[in-house]
Amino acid sequence: MPKRRANGEGNIRKRKDGRWEGRYTVGHDSETGKAIIKNVLGKTQAEVKEKLKKAIEENVGIDYGRAKTYTVGNWLEVWYENYAKIKMRPSTYLTYHGYIENHIKPQLGKIPLNDLTTLHLQQFYKKLLAEGRVERIEAQKQPKGLSAKTVRNIHQIISSALKLAVEQRLIACNPADGCALPKAERKEMQTLPVEQLTSFLREAKDSGVFALYYIDLTTGLRRGELLGLKWSDIDLEKGDLRVQRQIGRINGKIIEMPLKTC
CATH class of the missing domain: 3.30.160 (Double Stranded RNA Binding Domain)
Structure with missing residues (x-):
């Protein structure tokens, strides 16, 4: 024998x-x-x-016997449900779920976890940049490729999931560490000229929403934070405004969510 x-x-x-x-x-x-x-x-x-x-x-120390039971797709599901989801805001984990289901799993999901290479990921990112946009009616006039920011976000998801696989001794190293990522795009902020801003606020006043837009223009609040304001958050005598909540839409329902930043 x-x-x-x-x-x-x-x-x-x-x-x-x-x-x-x-x-x-x-x-x-x-x-x-x-x-x-x-x-x-x-x-x-x-x-x-x-x-x-x-x-x-x-x-x-790598547990290849256990690692063999995972593909990239079902390991991402394990990471998402048991690790990522519990520490994300609802809007964030829904965005991550969309990236996983619409982009990552269709292209990489069937690859055995231990067989995934940096080249697999590099080719995947290149394809996303060229033709990664999911076909929807509202996206017909947009470029076929995803933005550099979206590709970098997808890379972050993959990298985090693979980092956990390394920590769990399922793979020896993280193939996402060696990837070349598209350069983040920095767009110059465009502001309204004084004439247009004056005209806009005049229309807002006539429509009864002047206070809403005036606060937004003078504070830079996010939309969810602006919509989450209550009269109890405003002290007119002291001129104080406290942002204590934000409003968002999850699965068609309007819900109150914790603040993204203090």
Whole structure:
């Protein structure tokens, strides 16, 4: 009966194509008992020997048997439901859910978690920038590609989920760490000329919403914070206004949410 190779053992051989290959055992399949083999390649025996040593060190303690049960898609679901969702605002986790379901899972979801590479992610981001927009009626006149900001947000989701996989010893390293990301776009703020602003406030006064827009223009409150104001938040004698809540729409329902920042 052949001797069962222990986790971390490796051997080196020269392939028919002239390259050198180092193979090492990272674990055993919990169902079949068969060894799970990984490999490294190089032009020389010395190069492969160094790569093999590094790979074995990096993979010490990795639970490949458990990792094998996950694809990128269902690991993202685990991360989202059990880690990310509990510490996000409702509007944020709904946005994240949309990114996962509409973009990440259709393109990367079926890849085994341990097989995901930096190249997979780089090609995915390139495709999102070129033609990533989900086809909707309201988006027909917009560019086909997603913005650099959206792609960076999607990368952050993937990176966070993979960081957890590293911490759980399911993968040896985070492939998202080596990605080149599109440069964040900084658009110059456009303000209304005095003439247009005066005209706008005149119309607002005639429509009965002058106070709402005047406060927004003079304080820079977010829409949700502005809509969450109550008379009890305003002290007319002292000239104080306290922002203590914000209003948002989640699944068609208007709800009160905690402030994004103090």
